[in-house]
Amino acid sequence: MTTHLHTISVLVENKFGVLARVAGMISGRGFNIDSLNVAPTHDAELSRITLVLKGDDQALDLCMKQLRKLINVVDVSDIKETQAIARELVLVKVKADPKKHSELLEITNSFHGKIVNETPHSVIIEVTVELSKVSAFLTAIEAFGILELARTGQLSLKR
């Protein structure tokens, strides 16, 4: 039994209850979902669900086969890291501190991020990075005092 982190991309019809069916199929088989993203695609009838979960390979293979049987599921794929572009968008609100502003800007730039909102009390930064760099970024800005954090969860597309 080998346990890995898997990214599963599920193309679904935009129908009532479809997210509940997909999530129920996964939780019913004992998987814990690390991250989940759902949004429409270029086809107005379809949405893409991107899931990151940890599990043993064989159980995951079974789970994917069972997902394919759901009537509103159009396609299921296990996206291997090497074959895909994977990104996560992070919005983070930190305490504003004029003395450290240039340092904050420097860190943000080094992750190709930008400051998208500033108030006298707080600053909101947006970065889009690979999953592995999210924690590096968060560690770097931890000292500024993180007030709130929102992440999209990982998004992936095959090359």
Next chain:
Amino acid sequence: MNTTAQATTPLTKADIGPEMKGADAVVECLVREGVDVIFAYPGGASQELHQALARTDKIRVILPRHEQGGSFAAEAYSRVSGKVGVCMATSGPGATNLVSAIADAYMDSIPMIAITGQVFTKYIGKMAFQETDFFGMTLPIVKHSYLVMNVAELPRIFKEAFEIARSGRPGPVVIDIPKDIQQAKFKPEFPASVHFRNPLLKLQHKATDETLKHLLTLITEAKKPVIYAGGGIISAEASKELKAFAEKTNIPVATTLMGVGAFPETNSLSMQWFGMHGSAYGNWAVDESDLLIVLGARFDDRITGDTSKFAKKAKIVHVDTDASEHNKNIHVQLNVLSDVKYALDRLLELITATKFAAPDTSAWHKQIQTWKTEHPFSYEESKHIQPQEAVKVLYELTKGDAIITTGVGQHQMWAAQFYRFDEPRRYISSLGLGAMGFGYPAALGAKVARPDKQVIDIDGDGSFAMNIQELATAHIEKIGAKAMILNNQHLGMVVQWEDRFYGSVRGNTILGDENNVGSPDNPSALYPDFVKIAEGYGVKGRRVIKRSELKEAIQEMLDCDGPFLLDVIVPYTEHVLPMIPAGKSVKEMLLK
């Protein structure tokens, strides 16, 4: 896999109806799908649908006395006829009473439509009177489901639902319809066909010739081949093909309980069924086999026991239309994703085309014959009526031509052991779910599907009591389904486990007064009086205690035109044998 066409004349283009209520459109959809009977219990949220049904003479509405009874009946109707069974209930408690049958249909892959009334759309999610989120509640036990929020979608939803229920691996579909949707007036557009974006629904999986030729090569090389056939053969209507294939290749066949009747049990190649309480010879043959050909089955734990010790010497070939069954419980050498009927048909063609010759496996057949002779299904005769004996006599008197339904427990196993089934859709039982109370309502559904056949529910006194109210349905609806209760005053299967694994300590397994337990030797304590209950419902009945009267009593039941209850008093001390204890292997099979 189910190819039974139910739809009336196929339409080439959408058909637009006159203005009507949503409820009338539902009835029109059912008629268009060829539904001629529905098992339905009314209530506030489904009343519009019952009113619409009252306006048509094309559908017989059978009123059960409990929604669970109605839904088991619909499921059995489907199991017997191969058509889609339909049941209906109101919202809330009516709907929740359908849950067992929906789960049962899901486990055993039975095509069924469950229609439920729902509260007005404006009340949904507000804990309105008799509201439950039935869509949410049934998600893990349906093939698909709908909550109808727009009346215009009704015709498409019904067309899709029937298609989904009967296609591929069949299963149950729930359609939840709020009351205002039933009342809304519209001009329905009945689609000629429906389109699914899921590619699996359009696909009929077909094994490649290369794979099938490989299988034939494996057969020519095998010394001890066995066919393990499941319920997939029955839902694919592939029994004739299975028989031809087994005979051409000269391979012995053991079925699962779901597959009982898929291969004629009186055929010399039959080893009846195997698994926990199956034939010793079937279990030994599977265990000893060097090639195991699995057709439309799913390696249930009651079949495999300890999976790490299952058929270790065999190359296993698994033919199934559901990819998610491959390598699920048992990792096999050759998975064949195919409609099993197609695979068997094509194998038969290849056998002719390639001048295939069955290998000499006479030593293997001789071995199996020895096992059969030495260890048949058997029981010890007693001065009392043994439960197995009652089944055997019923088999003889009906000449094996009846449809048998069962509850769940010892009697269910004895019915399968001592009645021999030569045709599919004759042994009707809740197998994956194991739902007690299934037997008598199932007999009603079976008799409605096949009024020309004797239909007998072989039941236990525990199981029968769970849906005893359906005697009223039988009487009022004039459904001549019989019940033969093997009455041992105990929950026999649990008692058997108590005897084997719990030092015979009785944990709530005695159905009467535990200080004065009824039995053939203590008839005055028998409880309850089933014959008197039947009489109250207007159903004829008889109790038989003496062995000398058994045959004549069963004959009286069979000769009765209407429903009949035969209460057969048997000792509780019998165990179902053979038995492979849960999680153990064939080596640990108990023969006595």
